[in-house]
Amino acid sequence: MTATPPITQDVLTLPRKLPDAGRRNLVGLTRAQMATALAGIGTPERQIKMRVGQIWQWIYHWGVQDFDAMTNLAKAYRAQLADAFVIERPKIVTRQISEDGTRKYLLRITGGHEVEAVYIPEESRGTLCISSQVGCTLTCSFCHTGTQKLVRNLTAAEIVGQVLVARDDLGEWPQPGAPKDETRLVSNVVLMGMGEPLYNFDNVRDAMKVVMDGEGLSISRRRITLSTSGVVPEIARTAQEIGCLLAVSFHATTDEVRDKLVPINRRWNIKALLDALREYPRLSNSERITFEYVMLDGVNDSDADARRLVKLIAGIPAKINLIPFNEWPGAPYRRSSWERIESFADIVHKAGYASPIRTPRGEDIMAACGQLKSATERGRKSRAEIAAEAGA
Numbered sequence: 250m251t252a253t254p255p256i257t258q259d260v261l262t263l264p265r266k267l268p269d270a271g272r273r274n275l276v277g278l279t280r281a282q283m284a285t286a287l288a289g290i291g292t293p294e295r296q297i298k299m300r301v302g303q304i305w306q307w308i309y310h311w312g313v314q315d316f317d318a319m320t321n322l323a324k325a326y327r328a329q330l331a332d333a334f335v336i337e338r339p340k341i342v343t344r345q346i347s348e349d350g351t352r353k354y355l356l357r358i359t360g361g362h363e364v365e366a367v368y369i370p371e372e373s374r375g376t377l378c379i380s381s382q383v384g385c386t387l388t389c390s391f392c393h394t395g396t397q398k399l400v401r402n403l404t405a406a407e408i409v410g411q412v413l414v415a416r417d418d419l420g421e422w423p424q425p426g427a428p429k430d431e432t433r434l435v436s437n438v439v440l441m442g443m444g445e446p447l448y449n450f451d452n453v454r455d456a457m458k459v460v461m462d463g464e465g466l467s468i469s470r471r472r473i474t475l476s477t478s479g480v481v482p483e484i485a486r487t488a489q490e491i492g493c494l495l496a497v498s499f500h501a502t503t504d505e506v507r508d509k510l511v512p513i514n515r516r517w518n519i520k521a522l523l524d525a526l527r528e529y530p531r532l533s534n535s536e537r538i539t540f541e542y543v544m545l546d547g548v549n550d551s552d553a554d555a556r557r558l559v560k561l562i563a564g565i566p567a568k569i570n571l572i573p574f575n576e577w578p579g580a581p582y583r584r585s586s587w588e589r590i591e592s593f594a595d596i597v598h599k600a601g602y603a604s605p606i607r608t609p610r611g612e613d614i615m616a617a618c619g620q621l622k623s624a625t626e627r628g629r630k631s632r633a634e635i636a637a638e639a640g641a
């Protein structure tokens with residue numbers, strides 16, 4: 250991690266008031282939930298499907314935030330909607346832009362909690378990394394988020410809201426009448442921010458249904474990747490009910506080491522995890538699973554580890570993403586040397602697997618993998634607690 254100050258940091262929208270408690274947020278509702286909400290304000294039964302379609306397009310295709318802009322609805326109905334509902338997203342507290350163009354947003358949600366989302370522009374795509382929880386109940390010893398004590402699940406609205414906020418900030422909503430622009434700034438979504446998405450399954454699923462819907466944000470299931478530390482019982486459901494691509498935080502090749510790095514391994518060990526993963530491509534009708542492997546100096550990065558890894562995953566269509574460890578203050582590990590990472594990658598590659606080494610993005614603004622942690626979060630674990638959990 251470099252100590253370079255961020256290139257820009259600006260305070261954009263200071264939250265002035267909390268969402269009106271009496272009015273329900275339409276963001277994040279599934280179509281069925283929105284239909285029920287509209288029925289609740291007396292929308293005639295035979296109109297509901299059409300109204301859901303219209304409102305859906307306004308919110309998710311045009312990005313409007315105000316019922317008054319919904320010009321194909323009668324004025325009186327718009328007023329009725331505004332009395333009962335809001336179209337709310339999380340508020341941007343700060344936005345930092347890295348030297349490499351990565352944008353990190355600190356977002357405030359109901360209750361004053363904060364989460365982070367990161368936009369990573371690349372030549373052929375733009376990836377938005379979103380959070381699923383405030384903090385994380387798991388305590389992977391190399392992960393900054395895992396040191397944050399306070400945890401709550403994000404609602405579906407708060408998960409979808411991160412995509413809306415990024416599109417607002419990037420100015421990506423289509424302009425009425427303008428020619429259709431097929432280039433997408435936010436073309437891909439990864440659930441790799443703060444939190445364990447499979448510990449918040451229902452909200453993550455509902456949010457992804459909204460994000461995938463073809464009449465709105467329309468990001469296809471093959472452009473969404475959910476990363477899990479290995480919540481085995483939810484993996485088959487992810488295939489069946491979401492159908493997105495799957496990444497798994499593998500990080501070790503023996504239960505002894507994985508128990509320390511990814512403590513959920515004590516509940517579901519490597520064998521149980523691999524059994525669930527073997528079923529995933531068939532159940533989700535998708536191709537490869539991404540194995541994430543963080544390179545920790547002297548801990549999990551030997552040639553023997555690389556050979557064990559390819560043996561373990563034999564038969565699973567896979568890509569191995571090698572992640573140079575991103576340091577954070579007080580972290581009990583160091584990043585493996587470049588030569589070590591290359592030697593590891595070489596063994597994996599020769600065994601027939603793609604083994605890209607993930608270039609750390611946005612390091613100068615602590616936006617890289619595993620560096621996310623809301624800055625204002627007070628309840629921190631001590632260094633001693635972190636070290637104890639790491640078994641150091």
Ligand code: SAH
Nearest residue numbers: 392441444445476477478498541575618619
């Ligand atoms: N909870 C989920 C998703 C969020 S973490 C999960 O664990 O999969 C996203 C990825 O970043 C995971 O692979 C995680 O293991 C990795 N990661 C966490 N801390 C890191 C760090 N300090 N350096 C590099 N990668 C890290």
Ligand code: SF4
Nearest residue numbers: 385389392395444478
């Ligand atoms: Fe949670 Fe993932 Fe970090 Fe582990 S790596 S503590 S599961 S966010």
